[in-house]
Amino acid sequence: MGMSTIKEIAEKTKVSVGTVSIVLNGRGDEMRISKKTQQRILEAAQGIGYVPNISARRLRQTGGRSLPVIATFWPSDLSSDLLGRFFTGAQSSILEQEHAFEMTIQPFKRKHIHRIKEICDSGMYHGVILTGISAEDQRYLEDNPLSVPTVLFNRKSSTYSCVHVDTYEIGRKSAELFAIRGHKKVGTIVPEHLMRSENNLRFRGFVESCAKYGLELEERHIQAAPMTMEGGYAAAKTLVEGGGELPTGLFFPLGIMAVAALPVFHRANIQIPDAMEILTYGDHDAEKYSVPSLSTVKLPVEEMAAACIRLAMGRILDPKSKPKAVVFETPFIFRESCGGFIQASIQ
Template sequence: MGRMGMSTIKEIAERTKLSVGTVSIVLNGRGDEMRISKKTQQRVLEAAQGLGYLPNISARRLRQSGTRNIPAIATFWPSDLAPELLGRFFTGAQSPILEQEYAFEMSIQPYKRGHVEKIKEMCDSGMYHGAIITGVSAEEQRYLESNRCNVPTVLFNRESSVYSCVYVDSYEIGRKVAELFANRGHKKVGTIVPEHLVNAENNLRYRGFVESCGRYGLEIEDRHIQVAPMSMEGGNSAARRIVEGGGRVPTAMFFPIGIMAVAALPVFHRASIRIPDDLEIVTYGDHEAEKYSVPSLSTVKLPVEEMAAACIRLVMGLIQDPGVGPKSVVFETPFIFRESCGGFIREL
């Protein structure tokens, strides 16, 4: 029974008023197979936790898989991170499996902003062999760096000296979009800020854009900075507010994720704002939808798929050799010019 003797099983059986056999089946992870109701299984697990016992998942997986133990990796995904990124992340994460480099199980664990201690608890629970943490705020990252997770952990798109990490230079992305707009002769520009990043200190992409606009002499009026959720609905309503806000519409806009811009296009179209003639658009991300929209969208590419595969390889490497120090992998973010905005025209 892993770390648990008969006496504990009896205690759990007494506490739950169930038979020793039932308790044993649930703790061995065979509850579903033996048709024991979810409610009963929950009762057993809660009683087991109350007695300080967590089933030893690794031992159980070993028994079930017969000969080889497949590592379980948890990917923590915040509820406000653009869900379209998850599809791309998953596509990239599965490539090391499909290329037969590694065998592992991956589960996506959603978490709510501000409950970072839950991530630490789950990492330390013995349920997972490794963790990939996405989208943490600067504050959450500091917490995790001073309360280190007890399993091999990789941060996705965050720079860290404590954990292994895979990231891009976010400030530089904002800076080079501002430089592009200035270089194309724009004067008034606008942008959208993802709702959960409004006051975030690590919203470096936005900071890079706004600070560089100041440096290159571009004007951003307050009403041309719209706050919206990172979704299609968010992009659509932000565009409506810019169009209906009166006054001149900016001549160039930077969208924080491609799908928001895809959903903004019909709003501009109905308002007879021609893209790119009246308004040039640059997005961030490079989701497939941006290639097929009308007009197609120019973007700064976030190589999500490659980054996800790099996270998997790093975490698997750490699981196989826990003694290795933290490694960081930096990815480039090239411009992809399509119809909504052309390339650089003149030196600044």
Template sequence: MATIKEIAKFAGVSPSTVSIVLGGKSEERKIPATTQKKIFSAASQLGYRPNVAARRLRARPDTPIVIEVFWATDFRAPMMVRFMRGLQKAILESDQLCEIVIHPYDNDKLCDALQLPGVCNAAIICNASQTDMEFLEKTNFTMPVVLYNRRSAKYCTVNVDDIKMGQAAAAKFAALGCKHAAILTSPAVFSGMDARISGFTAEAQAHGMTVLTLTNSNSMQGGYETGLLFSNLIPKPDCLFCLSDYLAIGVLRAFQEIDIQVPEAIKLISIGNGDRELEEFARVKLSVIHLPMENMAVECFQLALDLLDNRVSPPHSVKLDTPFVARER
């Protein structure tokens, strides 16, 4: 992370001028617009972010803290509703004045988003890809950072046991006497997806089940397209593990069209990353391994506050349970 002196050297100005501009006092001190632009450009290129956590200590007690939430713009964008629901709950139940700033970013491009000038007290980074994680692990920030559903030896994290999620689904199928399992997934965007698949596969095979893995886009359309193939599969799967609710909803539509009955002909469990009402009001109620997104958001918020108040030090991890929710008839 760049310092004031490094920015000054890069921009060819004095450290005091950099401090004035980044401190928001350019107009008051009559700093030329060209100089301001040069300094902001240097700060962006060098990856500078202001230490507003320190400023908070000097601010009035009724000044709200600002938490920036970074969320990927891919298929996980609709899931942000659940995360924000949890943040809202945490803020309303706390005695802390807080403002949330949403910062969308493209998958694998988190570095670009984090190098933009911004003013916040802490950051919650969600959906980081492997490329994004490599960037984070080699970058030092002056503000507290919390990672959602990722593991790190450097940052505070809130996560779940991805392998256990897959194992739990396979164990449920085995208990129901299933013999031929199928997995419906999408191209992996983080290592946890592969972990869920490996956990399911190992547990299913330990129970003597065959396992077929199918891949399509993480969408209802992708689930629908794959579901239509099931009438021609040999051996015919008697259970299906979907890596998302969206895939499962699409599959249910396809199964209705080709007359495959759930759960009579095939059992179905999905990773419960969609809205609860989506699961409960589907054509067939979805049984899920529940991803506690709202509770994870609450823990992310609390960790951010704890870091700001020096109650915890990174790395610190909070792991939440992922219960099985049975809804099949």
């Protein structure tokens, strides 16, 4: 912003150029400038269409120390419940860090990878965590590396630091559990974007392993729905109203969708787990307190988020350090909906 703009605001508000500059740089409180004066200056600035340069202001933290800003890119169709858990984990790591930093959430639409690259290369952020990116977007980013320390959440990469689980294995061991539990007919209610994406390893692991273990998975017993509670509720209704023999084992690759499906089964007098066992993936709090409580393959979102922050901070503080991969386990947690609290012989 030019000096002339600052002068103009100073004349309008009848305060010194120095005061205007301090307020616009976000240091008004620190320099003990009254709230009223700050408000007047900011209103005058807005009046002439001045937009403060946030990233420059963020760097001028008290004592001249810079405060790194980490942006987490979150796709618009990824479950907001996950975002809550991710944030809880990130926050715990923020509170434990010796190093202070800021974290922002940047919403994005899948397939808008050029936009992400522009934002990252603009120097607005010191570190970036990418969640839910498509396989196609990931290839693009590996061919056109970002200029800031980057961590991929739940994706494998040799170019970038990453924190992930073995996604195919989750589908595989869920099918294996149903086979061990003696099921013949099984079904699954899948988040829509997973059906179409290359990153549908959980779904693929389940479908291919059902075939391997001799489980029958009919087309009509695979329901795709939006990755929300509403989606889970609607898909369960479609399944029940479709008539015919119902699956005796149902896998939800997103637990929160299962929580919303329970009332549908309850109203249709389908006893869980007697008539139908349910296994989920995720382990959101809601799965622990539902009736019946839901057996799940745990995705340790909170710990993974904290690991993402640690990796991003590590690269910010030591830009020469090499990318690292951190792999998390996904244990079964047996509750009432499947396996009846009995640890099946499964690893």
